[in-house]
Amino acid sequence: MSEVLCFDVYGSTHNQHSIVDEIAAVTGLPTDLAADLSRLWVDHQIGYSMEVSLMDAYEDWRELTVRSLRYALEYYGVGPTDETVETLLAAYEHLEPYEDLSHFGRLREAGHDLYILSDGTPEMLRTLAGNTGFDEYIDGIASVDEVGVYKPHPDAYRTIEGRVDRPLEECTMVATHTFDVAGASAAGMETVLVNRFDVPPTRLGHDPGLVVDSYAELADELS
Structure with a gap:
C-alpha cells in the first residue's frame, strides 16, 4: 500500500449529517424531517457536482452547497432566506x-x-x-x-x-x-x-x- x-x-x-440538530433548530422542523432534509441536501450536492461536470459547466463546491441547500429547504417548505442559509453554512464548517x-x-x-x-x-x-x-x-x-x-x-x-x-x-x-x-x-x-x-x-x-x-x-x- x-x-x-x-x-x-x-x-x-x-459526517455531513452531524448538524441535524442545527437544521432542526433553524428550520423549526422535527428532528426526523431535519434528518431527511440533510440527506436530500447531500444527495443534491453530489448530483449537482456530477451534472455540472457532464455539462462542462463547473461551479465550485460552496456554490453547489448553497444551491442544494436552497433546494432542500424549499422541498420541505422552509423559506430559504439568506439568514437561514448562512446559519447552516456556518454549521457546515463544523x-x-x-x-x-x-x-x-x-x-x-x-x-x-x-x-x-x-x-x-x-x-x-x-x-x-x-x-x-x-x-x-x-x-x-x-x-x-x-x-x-x-x-x-x-x-x-x-x-x-x-x-x-x-x-x-x-x-x-x-x-x-x-x-x-x-x-x-x-x-x-x-x-x-x-x-x-x-x-x-x-x-x-x-x-x-x-x-x-x-x-x-x-x-x-x-x-
Missing part, C-alpha cells in the same frame, strides 16, 4: 469527524503522508480541518477546484500529483463513497473503501484494494 494516503472528507472523514482523529496520528507515525483530496474548495477544506483539529494530521490539501471538474472524473484525482513527488499510481484514495473509490481506481490509484455502512463494495468492476470498516481498522492494517 502506498505511503501517500489521500482522504475524501465530506461523507468520509467528516461537521464532526466520524472517528477519533488519533487514528490518523497512528498512520502518520507509521510513516504515511496524509492528504485531503476532495471536491471542497481549498478555503472550505482548510476551515473545516482547522475547526475540527484535522489539520494537525494532514500534510496538505488537493482540491478539484484546481482543475474545474468533480469526482469521479480522472482529472479530479490527478490534483494530488501537484502536491507530492509521485505518480498517481503510487497514491492511495481512501473514501466511503463507492463511486469515489471506483473513480480513483479507474484513474490509476490504489484504493481503500471505508465501508462503515456495510454496502456492496464494488462499482462497475473496480474493486477496492482494501476494505475496512473504520479508520481504526485502517490504522491497524497499515501501522
Whole structure:
C-alpha cells in the first residue's frame, strides 16, 4: 500500500449529517424531517457536482452547497432566506469527524503522508480541518477546484500529483463513497473503501484494494 494516503472528507472523514440538530433548530422542523432534509441536501450536492461536470459547466463546491441547500429547504417548505442559509453554512464548517482523529496520528507515525483530496474548495477544506483539529494530521490539501471538474472524473484525482513527488499510481484514495473509490481506481490509484455502512463494495468492476470498516481498522492494517 502506498505511503501517500489521500482522504475524501465530506461523507468520509467528516459526517455531513452531524448538524441535524442545527437544521432542526433553524428550520423549526422535527428532528426526523431535519434528518431527511440533510440527506436530500447531500444527495443534491453530489448530483449537482456530477451534472455540472457532464455539462462542462463547473461551479465550485460552496456554490453547489448553497444551491442544494436552497433546494432542500424549499422541498420541505422552509423559506430559504439568506439568514437561514448562512446559519447552516456556518454549521457546515463544523461537521464532526466520524472517528477519533488519533487514528490518523497512528498512520502518520507509521510513516504515511496524509492528504485531503476532495471536491471542497481549498478555503472550505482548510476551515473545516482547522475547526475540527484535522489539520494537525494532514500534510496538505488537493482540491478539484484546481482543475474545474468533480469526482469521479480522472482529472479530479490527478490534483494530488501537484502536491507530492509521485505518480498517481503510487497514491492511495481512501473514501466511503463507492463511486469515489471506483473513480480513483479507474484513474490509476490504489484504493481503500471505508465501508462503515456495510454496502456492496464494488462499482462497475473496480474493486477496492482494501476494505475496512473504520479508520481504526485502517490504522491497524497499515501501522
